[in-house]
Amino acid sequence: MHTAGVLVGFCPELSGRYRGRLQEFGFHAGETITCQHQPGFGAPRVYRVSNATYSLDRELAIQVLVSLSGG
Amino acid sequence: MSKVLLVGTPNSGKTALFNRLTGLNHRVANYPGITVDLSIGQLAKLPDRELVDFPGTYSLRPISEEERIAVAHFADALGDPEVEHVLCVVDATRLEKSLFFCLQVVRECRRSGKRITVLANMGDILARHSLKVDAPGLAENIGAPVLVVSARTGMGLAEVLDQLASSTLDEMAVAADEEPMLLAQDDESADSALYEEAHRLAERFGAPADQLLLIQSRLDRFFLGSLSGGLAFSLIMLVLFQSIFTWSAPAMDAVERVVTGLGRWILPFLDQGILRDFTADAIFSGIGAFLVFVPQIFVLTFVIGLLEDSGYLARAALICHKPLRFFGLSGKSFIPMLSGVACAIPAIYAARSIESPRARFLTYLVIPLMPCSARLPVYTLLIAIFIPRETALGGLVGWQGLTLFCVYGLGMVCGLLVAGVVNRISTGEAQMPFMMELPAYRMPALVPIARKSLQRAKHFVTKAGLVILSVTIVVWVLGYFPNQGADLGASWLGTIGKWIEPVFQPLGLDWRYGVAIVSAFLAREVFVGTLGTIMGIEGAEDNILPLVEQIQASALPLGSGLALLVFFAIALQCVSTVAILAREANSWRLAGRMVVAYLCIAWLAAWATFQITAML
Numbered sequence: 001m002h003t004a005g006v007l008v009g010f011c012p013e014l015s016g017r018y019r020g021r022l023q024e025f026g027f028h029a030g031e032t033i034t035c036q037h038q039p040g041f042g043a044p045r046v047y048r049v050s051n052a053t054y055s056l057d058r059e060l061a062i063q064v065l066v067s068l069s070g071g
Numbered sequence: 072m073s074k075v076l077l078v079g080t081p082n083s084g085k086t087a088l089f090n091r092l093t094g095l096n097h098r099v100a101n102y103p104g105i106t107v108d109l110s111i112g113q114l115a116k117l118p119d120r121e122l123v124d125f126p127g128t129y130s131l132r133p134i135s136e137e138e139r140i141a142v143a144h145f146a147d148a149l150g151d152p153e154v155e156h157v158l159c160v161v162d163a164t165r166l167e168k169s170l171f172f173c174l175q176v177v178r179e180c181r182r183s184g185k186r187i188t189v190l191a192n193m194g195d196i197l198a199r200h201s202l203k204v205d206a207p208g209l210a211e212n213i214g215a216p217v218l219v220v221s222a223r224t225g226m227g228l229a230e231v232l233d234q235l236a237s238s239t240l241d242e243m244a245v246a247a248d249e250e251p252m253l254l255a256q257d258d259e260s261a262d263s264a265l266y267e268e269a270h271r272l273a274e275r276f277g278a279p280a281d282q283l284l285l286i287q288s289r290l291d292r293f294f295l296g297s298l299s300g301g302l303a304f305s306l307i308m309l310v311l312f313q314s315i316f317t318w319s320a321p322a323m324d325a326v327e328r329v330v331t332g333l334g335r336w337i338l339p340f341l342d343q344g345i346l347r348d349f350t351a352d353a354i355f356s357g358i359g360a361f362l363v364f365v366p367q368i369f370v371l372t373f374v375i376g377l378l379e380d381s382g383y384l385a386r387a388a389l390i391c392h393k394p395l396r397f398f399g400l401s402g403k404s405f406i407p408m409l410s411g412v413a414c415a416i417p418a419i420y421a422a423r424s425i426e427s428p429r430a431r432f433l434t435y436l437v438i439p440l441m442p443c444s445a446r447l448p449v450y451t452l453l454i455a456i457f458i459p460r461e462t463a464l465g466g467l468v469g470w471q472g473l474t475l476f477c478v479y480g481l482g483m484v485c486g487l488l489v490a491g492v493v494n495r496i497s498t499g500e501a502q503m504p505f506m507m508e509l510p511a512y513r514m515p516a517l518v519p520i521a522r523k524s525l526q527r528a529k530h531f532v533t534k535a536g537l538v539i540l541s542v543t544i545v546v547w548v549l550g551y552f553p554n555q556g557a558d559l560g561a562s563w564l565g566t567i568g569k570w571i572e573p574v575f576q577p578l579g580l581d582w583r584y585g586v587a588i589v590s591a592f593l594a595r596e597v598f599v600g601t602l603g604t605i606m607g608i609e610g611a612e613d614n615i616l617p618l619v620e621q622i623q624a625s626a627l628p629l630g631s632g633l634a635l636l637v638f639f640a641i642a643l644q645c646v647s648t649v650a651i652l653a654r655e656a657n658s659w660r661l662a663g664r665m666v667v668a669y670l671c672i673a674w675l676a677a678w679a680t681f682q683i684t685a686m687l
Contacts, residue, residue: 017132018503021129024130024168025120025452026270037291039296040297040301042393043390044389051164051167051279051280051285052167053288053291054507055389056506060504
């Protein structure tokens with residue numbers, strides 16, 4: 001956990017309205033995204049973006065493209 | 072009366088601010104055909120101004136139906152000449168999240184010539200951690216006054232009132248159509264420019280929140296952990312259940328005593344006859360049975376309010392997401408389902424928070440199958456009749472308790488199965504991906520939550536009460552005429568009971584049970600009282616023992632008793648639930664279909680139970 005990466009974009013398949021909502025949440029290119037928690041019971045992971053934390057399910061999270069820090 | 076609009080993103084503390092500014096002296100405006108509430112109240116210190124609270128939305132570009140409706144109302148309101156000021160609430164601890172929406176609102180207000188003030192809420196939290204927002208710098212850059220406030224402590228609210236009372240229009244507010252109509256350009260470049268602007272402003276003028284997030288992260292490690300999170304979840308749910316069934320019990324008893332006492336006081340003043348019978352049976356018995364549940368609604372809303380305000384509810388939804396997703400539901404379906412264990416009506420209201428129309432629709436299907444407390448008197452009677460008070464495993468397990476547990480489980484399992492099947496066979500809009508903001512943990516504000524719970528209980532009485540009163544009168548008239556209540560069997564209700572007797576005969580039940588089941592459409596618990604009346608036992612709802620003995624003596628087969636249990640676990644009989652469901656889902660068709668489908672499933676399951684029991 002606490003893996004950080006820099007957002008580089010979104011999958012082209014991601015619907016415009018969800019991309020828009022993620023951007024409203026603060027998911028912009030160049031923004032650092034940190035995976036804060038992997039909750040129990042297979043629950044969606046928790047990510048920190050800017051000053052807020054969000055939970056995104058896997059099918060949405062895999063459409064957010066990040067470049068891992070240091071790699 | 073001039074109006075002030077209150078808008079903001081979810082979790083920005085907007086409603087708390089509304090309550091502070093109005094003293095929660097508000098009415099709820101339910102617009103036809105939608106599931107969005109606008110709260111309207113007079114400003115406590117400026118009584119000539121009306122404050123209109125809009126549902127929280129992340130953007131003026133909505134993604135869900137509810138947001139679309141809220142945004143449409145906002146657009147309409149901007150065109151209303153009575154609207155003179157807009158208060159846009161942003162979360163001062165998470166500025167970037169709110170700023171995108173805020174910039175959209177500022178631009179729309181400028182275009183419409185409306186005054187706008189930005190309220191950076193939760194200033195008390197920043198102050199506690201020696202952090203601050205650069206309000207003057209932000210105001211200069213966004214072109215609107217920015218005030219740092221706290222809905223919780225009242226900090227900065229005097230300045231807000233000064234701002235509202237000031238009649239001088241800001242120069243910036245009347246720039247009107249000179250600005251490019253950004254929102255009219257439905258293109259991504261406009262949005263991108265706004266995102267970048269929000270990001271830049273938050274970085275430059277916002278407060279660094281690392282310290283705040285560190286506390287949240289530590290708590291999340293506990294509440295979301297596999298072991299600790301599971302234990303905490305179980306414990307919190309246990310407390311919630313305890314509150315539904317135990318904490319509200321004294322208040323429920325008190326309401327019952329008041330209703331009974333009122334009846335005893337008023338009835339002697341009435342002469343024998345139709346008016347007295349109506350007052351006793353329809354008003355005090357019918358409405359009284361319904362009012363008893365009001366404390367339960369209050370307690371449940373209060374405890375859920377505490378969980379919500381503390382920030383835990385979002386975590387509970389998160390933990391439940393994956394298991395519920397299997398049935399097409401969402402983690403956000405969890406709380407409505409849980410509320411349904413007390414009463415389906417607040418549960419249906421609670422489903423509003425589910426953004427995904429599909430998951431909300433499936434949640435509507437599940438809620439009536441949750442074992443609501445109105446079923447409890449019926450279960451208690453039937454279990455007392457058919458299940459011995461014996462124990463097994465050295466006294467560890469009582470058969471009656473085990474049966475009750477199984478009947479409760481049956482409703483829940485049926486609910487999940489119905490959702491799972493409908494999800495697989497139905498077409499339509501696909502599930503929305505799960506994305507949820509995790510709010511910061513905080514100490515719940517008790518007074519506003521108590522006020523909100525009181526409001527909900529009042530709403531329950533005024534809205535559902537009207538429906539129940541209407542149906543009570545109809546059922547009473549059917550049961551009273553044409554023989555003035557002398558013989559229920561010979562009444563119109565009795566005639567209907569005999570007419571429908573063939574429906575219940577395959578379950579081993581005669582017309583008397585048919586009538587009791589039909590009367591239970593008023594409210595499930597009416598079943599016990601009706602059966603008592605038919606069997607000639609008065610006060611059966613208060614003391615079921617004579618009724619238990621009489622039914623046992625009538626040699627009603629065990630299979631019929633179990634069939635009744637199964638029938639009540641599944642059938643959608645509560646008219647107030649149906650009415651609220653139709654209103655919230657904006658579809659009488661859906662509510663009607665659910666009534667028919669659940670009655671058919673209930674009957675088939677009851678018939679199968681009767682047949683299987685007969686074979687054993």
